[in-house]
Amino acid sequence: MPVAQLQTQFYTGPMLDWLILGGGIHGTILSRYLLAHDLVDSDGLRVMDPYETPLAVWRRVTNASGMHYLRSPSSHSLDIDFRALRRFARRPENRELADFIPPYARPALSLFDAHADNTIEAHGLEHIRLLGRAIEINRNNGAKRVRTAETSFLARNVVLAFSDSESPHYPEWAIQARQDGARIFHVFSPEFNPRIPQDPVAPAVIGGGITALQKACQLARAGVAPVTVIARHQLRVAAFDSNPCFVGPKCLDEFRAERDYRRRRAIIDAERFPGSVPRDVAEDFAVLRKQGMVRLIIAHVTAAEARPDGTVRLLCSEGGRVIESSYVLLATGFKRRIYKAPVIQQITKEFGLPIGDCGFPIPQSHMEWGENIFVTGALAELEVGPPALNIIGAHNSARQLVAALR
Numbered sequence: 001m002p003v004a005q006l007q008t009q010f011y012t013g014p015m016l017d018w019l020i021l022g023g024g025i026h027g028t029i030l031s032r033y034l035l036a037h038d039l040v041d042s043d044g045l046r047v048m049d050p051y052e053t054p055l056a057v058w059r060r061v062t063n064a065s066g067m068h069y070l071r072s073p074s075s076h077s078l079d080i081d082f083r084a085l086r087r088f089a090r091r092p093e094n095r096e097l098a099d100f101i102p103p104y105a106r107p108a109l110s111l112f113d114a115h116a117d118n119t120i121e122a123h124g125l126e127h128i129r130l131l132g133r134a135i136e137i138n139r140n141n142g143a144k145r146v147r148t149a150e151t152s153f154l155a156r157n158v159v160l161a162f163s164d165s166e167s168p169h170y171p172e173w174a175i176q177a178r179q180d181g182a183r184i185f186h187v188f189s190p191e192f193n194p195r196i197p198q199d200p201v202a203p204a205v206i207g208g209g210i211t212a213l214q215k216a217c218q219l220a221r222a223g224v225a226p227v228t229v230i231a232r233h234q235l236r237v238a239a240f241d242s243n244p245c246f247v248g249p250k251c252l253d254e255f256r257a258e259r260d261y262r263r264r265r266a267i268i269d270a271e272r273f274p275g276s277v278p279r280d281v282a283e284d285f286a287v288l289r290k291q292g293m294v295r296l297i298i299a300h301v302t303a304a305e306a307r308p309d310g311t312v313r314l315l316c317s318e319g320g321r322v323i324e325s326s327y328v329l330l331a332t333g334f335k336r337r338i339y340k341a342p343v344i345q346q347i348t349k350e351f352g353l354p355i356g357d358c359g360f361p362i363p364q365s366h367m368e369w370g371e372n373i374f375v376t377g378a379l380a381e382l383e384v385g386p387p388a389l390n391i392i393g394a395h396n397s398a399r400q401l402v403a404a405l406r
């Protein structure tokens, strides 16, 4: 049944047991756990998302990033069993999809996505979706009324399962230059067209992390070399984007035992590695660098100027160096400000929910932020720790929640 039809149908329907807001990696994984553990049946559960297809934002940003392999191991998939993705890859009909690289058998993006589709279909997760974007949550006779711009829904339990992945971070100099008409694009912007333009002059990628390097390698291989990467720091090689010790009890127990949330925030900041690259991506970049197809400049861009001929002049702090390019890509990540989203501010105020000095929610150990309002992903990081945003963070928060409900 089309999602829009479902929405209309549901509007007059009974109150939901669970309404998950956000149908990306986190919301979809949690819906799988709730159904698999019989904590709700598919009539009582809905996943609200502004996009018709599950994982729409994940697919857009991963496709735009030029990545071939996930950074996480094959045990981190959309399904509950940690062997599910490898089993899927072993099926004879999937032989061509089976593509892994070390360490920990990291799956190809195409394999991960095919397995995700398979999991969604096998468990009917596409049939429990509602089209919409929550803008407000209020009390309603012991339940919650979740409003979208068009309508509203009643639910006993609500889960906030969205992150910053719709908010690309633009450096100040880029904001100004774009207002002046400079052709500067953010790879994570919904407006970004990943199709590579014909014969761009001196393409430049801004950023020093995995996406910047992958994008530069992709452009260079597509024949628009040499590509200049402008990074604020030397390359930082790390297998994962946070310390994997926090995935399990070894480090997580101590993190959760910490009652001072400023300390927890400090641990998260220290144990995450933004702007880092796994070894395989660094090596790929090094090969192309030797061939003169990519180059790396360590500098801060301080200003950019749009030229009448369509090129952009990038002024770098170091020695006043100037780079001229007709195709500037920002690989500068996301704003880390989800707690400032108007709907989160509204909920915090309406229900008097606890927040840390850093502005993020303080949920209980089973992810309940307060009054049958639960969190996962970025909004749960003060409880889930450094890998909160990742696929494994979705599993860890779902396990905590499910264990408490049972």
Ligand SMILES: Cc1cc2nc3c(=O)[nH]c(=O)nc-3n(C[C@H](O)[C@H](O)[C@H](O)COP(=O)(O)OP(=O)(O)OC[C@H]3O[C@@H](n4cnc5c(N)ncnc54)[C@H](O)[C@@H]3O)c2cc1C
Binding pocket: 021, 022, 023, 024, 025, 026, 027, 048, 049, 050, 051, 055, 056, 057, 058, 061, 062, 065, 067, 069, 070, 071, 072, 076, 132, 133, 134, 135, 161, 162, 163, 165, 166, 211, 343, 377, 378, 389, 390, 391, 392
């Ligand atoms: C390029 C890239 C590669 C990555 N690679 C890996 C990897 O290899 N391994 C790994 O573990 N992690 C990886 N990550 C990190 C992480 O897994 C992703 O960021 C993940 O998509 C986060 O999931 P999410 O559900 O929180 O957000 P999303 O996938 O963005 O989903 C959130 C959904 O909620 C919707 N939404 C927003 N606001 C509302 C609202 N008010 N009401 C209803 N719906 C709303 C959004 O439209 C979106 O559809 C990667 C991230 C990026 C950007």
